[in-house]
Amino acid sequence: MSLTYKDITAAAERLKGHVLNTPFYHSQRLSAATRTQVWIKAENQQYTSAFKERGALNKLLSLSDDERARGVYAASAGNHAQGLAYHGQRLGIPVTIVMPRGTPFVKVQKTQSYGAKIVIEGASFDETSAYAQKLCRDAGAVYVDPFNDEIVMAGQGTVAIEMLKAVPEIDTLIIPIGGGGLIAGMAVAAKAIKPSIRIVGVETVMYPSFHTRRNGLASPVGGSTIAEGIAVKDIGERSFAIADPLVDEVLVIEEADFERAIAMYVNVEKTVTEGAGAAGIAAVLRHPEKFEGQKVGLIMTGGNIDMRLLASILQRELVREKRLVTYRILGDDRPGMLSQMADVISSKGGNIVDVAHNRLVLDVPAKGAEFDIMVETQDARHAHEISEALRNTGYALRMD
The missing domain is CATH 3.40.50.1100 (Rossmann fold)
Structure with a gap:
């Protein structure tokens, strides 16, 4: 069988009262940050936190x-x-x-x-x-196959109906691709409602199964990714056959892009998404020139992320933004040295988070010591000011 718009409208009628018609809202802050008009479909608000x-x-x-x-x-x-x-x-x-x-x-x-x-x-x-x-x-x-089943695809396609009914002026839908069920269902629905709409798929660089199938490539697939919801080695045969003629472009995104996107949802939108759920904004952040000035619909596909992983991602983003910096100082192992470093950092408004004192590093003199001082800063400029002040003490410094 194939998949038709009628199948998806029937699914929408069938699902009424059983699943949420989740909010589809305009994000002023993400729109300003990306120079794109961004609307977000919050499927992380379903009962099981996913579409x-x-x-x-x-x-x-x-x-x-x-x-x-x-x-x-x-x-x-x-x-x-x-x-x-x-x-x-x-x-x-x-x-x-x-x-x-x-x-x-x-x-x-x-x-x-x-x-x-x-x-x-x-x-x-x-x-x-x-x-x-x-x-x-x-x-x-x-x-019940998770993606390679037309009835399942029809259910997923109801997301597009809700989005375009709420905001008909949407120009582009950016959709994560794993096994292909979501993009197949949404593409059929969206193109039936608005043939001019642009459908952009997003895959993780470790699992570019749609991209490789479409382009006849033999790229390696596999690895550990934070976007495990779309970590599928082989795109579904049926879902690919349905989606391929309707998808305008597929973007392959790096791990760091997903991390940055998850952190942006937390910091800007004050909401939690899993890795795959952040694929849409990750694509906009990586390729802003492809979406600038457009009205873009994103799907926050799910919010099921391990809390330890989320904490790690947020901390890594602080490091990326130079708001959490480790200063490695090589100096004499004598009383008062650490106090001196702390005074310098304090005088510049830095907040010491952690200190590691290592006397056993072999490339440090026996009478010396290595200090790793983790400091919370305001931004990259502030981190540089602290590093210059520490260098002025006369000790060797490396900044991570």
Whole structure:
């Protein structure tokens, strides 16, 4: 089967009252920062904090009574698992989720809390998916693919209907690409409503599966990314076939871009997004010339991010902006030296966060010491002022 606009409007009608028509709002601050008119669709406000509920629920609601009784299976360690488990529990449909070994316990626990049966198997998504499909066949149940299913794509496509109904003047939609289900569904809906609209996909540099398939490339795929929601090695065959003719451009984004975008959502919008959810603003920040002056719709696809990872990203952004700086000072190991450095930093308005005192570094004289002093500063200019003041003490200095 293929995917039509009629399928997506039917899905929208089916999902009414079951999922949120999430806010789609204009961000004055992001618009000013990027010289682009930016609207944000806050899918992180769904009950399970991600858009995946839409496709999962549309699939569940399409099942016959017999299929519902037999239950559903899926392979997922993330938002698809939670969306399927939550709505399966609501509808009284048994849900079994197969997760790969090494899935964080918090994700296992959260999916279990929605009533799903969890099976841990496979070292990779491909292994996990193959095992889940075998279990599903053996049980005579229904397999719910996270992206390579037209009914799931139709559910995801309802996001575009809501966006363009709220703000018809949108010129461009920027959509994250993992397995391709979201961009396929949204592209079909958006082009049917407004044929002139520009569809831009975003992938992480570690998993450019759509880009490589479209261009006949053999780029390496894999690695650890903070955008794990779109870390898919192979684009879905069906989703690619549907999306490819409709997608105007695909941008491949670096890890640092995702980090910067997550931090910007926290600092500017005061909201939390996962890595994949920040793909849209990451693309605008990396390629401002492609979007300047346009009316752009972004999808904050989910907010399920590990709190330790979020804390690390925010700290790394402080380092990037030179608001958290480590000064390495080589000097004599004598009483009062550290106090002198602290006085200099204090006199310039810096706030000492941490100090490491190392006497055992071999490239430092035996009577010397190495100090790493982490300082909170106002900005790069302030950090430079402190470094110059420290250099004026006569000690060797390196600034990280």
